[in-house]
Amino acid sequence: MAARRQPDTFLKFPILIGDIGGTNARFAILKDAFAEPKFFETAETETFRTIDEAIQVHVLDQTSIQPKSAVLAIAGPIDGDEIDLTNCHWVIHPRRMIAELGLDEVVVINDFEAQALAISSLGDGAREEIGRGVHREGASRAVLGPGTGLGVAGLVRARNMWIPVAGEGGHIDLGARTDRDRMIWPHLKTIEGRVSGEQILCGRGLVNLYQAICKADGETPRFTKPAEITQATETGGDAHAREAIDLFSIYLGRLAGDIALVFIARGGVYIAGGIFKRILPLIDRTRMREAFEDKAPHSALMREIPLYVITEEQPALAGLAAFARSPRFFGLETTGRHWKR
Ligand SMILES: Nc1ncnc2c1ncn2[C@@H]1O[C@H](COP(=O)(O)OP(=O)(O)OP(=O)(O)O)[C@@H](O)[C@H]1O
CATH class of the missing domain: 3.30.420.40 (ATPase, nucleotide binding domain)
Structure with a gap:
């Protein structure tokens, strides 16, 4: 019995x-x-x-x-x-x-443990997929959220339980990948000489990125607040703000891919936090997904991993x-x- x-x-x-x-x-x-x-x-x-x-x-x-x-x-x-x-x-x-x-x-x-607990059970009504991966219900997952800072956590599946693993993943190094990145990187504000994820992928990070783009082009930055950069992109009048939003989403895809590799998060990587939801209508989803998958020698693995944005309000x-x-x-x-x- x-x-x-x-x-x-x-x-x-x-x-x-x-x-x-x-x-x-x-x-x-x-x-x-x-x-x-x-x-x-x-x-x-x-x-x-x-x-x-x-x-x-x-x-x-x-x-x-x-x-x-x-x-x-x-x-x-x-x-x-x-x-x-x-x-x-x-x-x-x-x-x-x-x-x-x-x-x-x-x-x-x-x-971020709470965010990890949340991604155990968010259904299709509470998330939107960026690109297309293979959905695997019982597999490990990860979440990262740009907000005031950059939070990261894993949700590992073991012994029939979901185990949240909250670390300090927002502070891993973020490296230059393209020629344009290499023009921008010298102008980013660093933390003790380092460009960590949180130097770019959070509210003040978006401002840091925007200002570095302006400086790389020899221009004086006009904006000092993250919301101003989003607004300037919405109204379409500022090329540097536009590039800051584009690169923010590409770098977020890149870091999300790294976190997927750390946890082998076949169940998907989820983006939480207030900023990404706000800029979602402005981003190029294809380029973000490409940055997520660009992880040689593991590109084949990455093509299968879903990338979601959490749309659930709380x-x-x-x-x-x-x-x-x-x-x-x-x-x-x-x-x-x-x-x-
Ligand atoms: N329209 C916008 N575009 C880009 N960034 C924005 C916008 N509005 C607010 N922000 C930035 O978002 C960050 C706050 O993010 P979020 O709303 O996720 O808060 P949080 O980190 O969860 O903190 P809390 O829970 O205390 O409110 C701030 O740095 C803020 O400047």
Whole structure:
């Protein structure tokens, strides 16, 4: 007789899930493992002194459901009982949250672990493919997201589980490949002499790239903000902005290909983050896909790997919800990141 499946008792429902970014904090509650998440209005981190206040005002004051557990995704390292956020003034004190918000337990994970959890289950309605690969449901995957910085994570399939692997892949070197690249590279701002992925593939990186293109052509840059470069490309009046957007997507394809090789991500590489979704209508998808596949001696392998852009509005919350519902499907290590009453 088949063994009866044990109920998952890792976290007690209702579970509060939260994606805490530098600018915005997004929350939802899962009443039980089967219910759809109840979403709350996004809180601007600037508006609140502490995360506890934001949860009180944006969640607890808006519902009669009292969460028993919380799973939060944050940008920054998680070590010890006081967790600083990389791009925001909030400090997370899980023990204080338990004492003051009526919670029994709190789990804190990295924001790109949450993105990795999300790509385990994003269907065709939540992603768009760039080019064409071979879809393999059970194979390892990877995600990279240009935003304020460049986050990278793998999602490895092993022992019937999805294992998120969040590293510092946004900081690997990005090299010049073409003659035009070799004209631009000397003008890029470096970090201690190095052009890492994050020097180009994030908001300030787009500005760095645009300004280097201008300097390579002996022109004075006009723009200092990433959104200005996108707007100038949309209106079609600025050739340097246009080239910056083109090369941004090609370099993103190139780095996505490298990450695919690291994880042999036959299940696909997913692009997350706010920037790429915004520039997607402006890019040349064929050239991006070519850059992704241009990985001799492994071009044949690369031709089979799908490249997706995530179109789901709140992928980190989707990932946290998937984990909160069925933690046994994920090999997520929570030692040192799980606080209980
Ligand atoms: N129209 C645009 N074109 C290009 N870049 C943009 C545009 N609008 C905003 N950005 C840049 O996008 C970056 C923010 O990215 P994103 O929206 O993914 O945020 P994030 O890193 O997830 O942070 P948070 O979750 O704190 O909001 C910033 O560097 C911002 O300047």
